[in-house]
Amino acid sequence: MKDKSIGIVGLGKMGGNIALRLISKGYSVSAFNRSKEPLDEVARKGAKPFSSLEELVNSLDKPRIVWLMLPAGEVTLSHARELLKLCSSGDIVIDGSNSLYSEAKTLHGELKAKGVDFLDAGCSGGPGGALNGMSIMVGGDKDVFARMEYLFKDLGVENGYLYVGAAGSGHFTKMVHNAIEYGMMQAIGEGLELIERGPYKGIDAAGLCNLWNNGSVIRGYLIELAGRAMLKDPHLSNTAPYVEDTGEGRWAVQTAIEYDVPFNVITSSLYERFSSRSAYRFNHRVLAALRHEFGGHSTKPAEK
Numbered sequence: 001m002k003d004k005s006i007g008i009v010g011l012g013k014m015g016g017n018i019a020l021r022l023i024s025k026g027y028s029v030s031a032f033n034r035s036k037e038p039l040d041e042v043a044r045k046g047a048k049p050f051s052s053l054e055e056l057v058n059s060l061d062k063p064r065i066v067w068l069m070l071p072a073g074e075v076t077l078s079h080a081r082e083l084l085k086l087c088s089s090g091d092i093v094i095d096g097s098n099s100l101y102s103e104a105k106t107l108h109g110e111l112k113a114k115g116v117d118f119l120d121a122g123c124s125g126g127p128g129g130a131l132n133g134m135s136i137m138v139g140g141d142k143d144v145f146a147r148m149e150y151l152f153k154d155l156g157v158e159n160g161y162l163y164v165g166a167a168g169s170g171h172f173t174k175m176v177h178n179a180i181e182y183g184m185m186q187a188i189g190e191g192l193e194l195i196e197r198g199p200y201k202g203i204d205a206a207g208l209c210n211l212w213n214n215g216s217v218i219r220g221y222l223i224e225l226a227g228r229a230m231l232k233d234p235h236l237s238n239t240a241p242y243v244e245d246t247g248e249g250r251w252a253v254q255t256a257i258e259y260d261v262p263f264n265v266i267t268s269s270l271y272e273r274f275s276s277r278s279a280y281r282f283n284h285r286v287l288a289a290l291r292h293e294f295g296g297h298s299t300k301p302a303e304k
Contacts, residue, residue: 004028005061006151008069009053009079010097011038013296014123015069017130018096018155019047025154030059053079057086064091065151072099072247080107080118089115092144094151096121100251101139101172108140108167117144120167121152122174126295133157137177139170172255179252179266181222182245186269188226189286196235196282206231222290229289240300241284243276243291 004027008019011033019029019042029047032055033039043049050056057064066083070076076097083093093111095104095118104120111118119140129135136156138145145152145163152161164173195205209227213219230236249270256263276284291297 004151005065006030007032007056007060007064007066008042008047009033009056009066009083010069011042012069013127014096014130015067016042017127018067018069020045021131021133021155023047027154028061030056032056053082054086057083062088062090064088065094065148066091067094067096069096072097073103077103077107081110084111084114084116087114087116090117092117092119092148094119094121094148095171096123098122098174098178098246098248099171100247101168101170101175104139104171105168112141117141118167119144119148120170122170122172122177124174124177125157129157130155133160136161137164137170137173138162139165139172140167175248175252175255178248179263182249182269182273183265184220184222185287185290186265186272186283188222188290189283192226192230192286193281193283204234206234221294225290225293226286229286229293233289236282236285236289238302239285239289239292240302241276241281241288242300243273243284243287244297245270245273246297249273 006022006027007030008015009032011019011031016038019031022029023046030050031039031042031047032050032053039049048059050059064087068076068079070079076095076099080093080095093116099120108118119138122137123134125134134156136152138152138161142163164170192205195203195208206227209223209230213223233239249266253263253267253270288299292299
């Protein structure tokens with residue numbers, strides 16, 4: 001099989017592993033990252049490293065495919081607009097970040113006006129999924145998706161990708177996915193806090209999570225990760241009860257307000273994250289530990 005050619009811009013927790021997965025699938029991967037160490041790491045595994053976007057674009061076979069895996073917001077917007085200056089008609093830019101869906105719609109229009117195609121790909125699965133197979137929600141022009149379907153198949157788990165609709169819908173559905181995640185994490189955290197502080201001391205919470213993940217109606221990946229975190233640190237005493245949010249929950253609550261959708265559980269879970277930044281609760285240790293387990297998000301060390 002002839003090598004497929006793709007550029008990966010952004011080699012963080014997700015982007016680096018996407019590059020490695022595509023290399024393992026026989027792709028010719030050109031890579032760009034602002035810091036050198038991640039670039040050197042993927043180069044050792046077979047990627048072609050470049051020190052500028054222009055060099056990366058020029059290295060690719062036409063029609064070029066460039067996958068952005070950068071922080072949402074201005075960083076993604078500025079890189080996409082820089083690519084617009086470098087790419088030609090028929091090239092394809094894919095944004096795999098957790099961008100705001102309205103920004104994806106804007107980029108789609110700007111690139112399409114110059115003949116460059118754009119897809120927004122909401123990616124779930126964390127760094128492990130990026131390496132071993134993700135769940136991907138794709139928005140954009142359907143004919144462009146059809147041309148790129150092989151790529152999403154190679155990056156996804158079995159049945160792990162779906163074309164969801166017009167430009168922005170990939171990031172919109174990922175935003176809703178992450179909002180649901182907020183609510184599920186909150187329920188797990190509250191339940192485990194009751195186990196921790198309730199009348200029966202010495203319950204093996206990690207073992208309980210493992211039990212719940214075998215046949216119970218609440219089994220699932222987040223329960224598995226909660227058990228994994230508590231197996232390492234049964235009372236999560238090394239994890240500060242400080243829970244960050246990266247924007248998707250806020251955007252989802254704001255969008256729900258705009259469309260008159262009751263968002264009681266998810267709004268409450270967002271506010272709970274805000275409250276974690278000024279008060280101690282075991283529940284917040286669970287939430288912080290879960291984010292670290294599934295996404296590699298950093299935690300703050302607990303104060304002694």
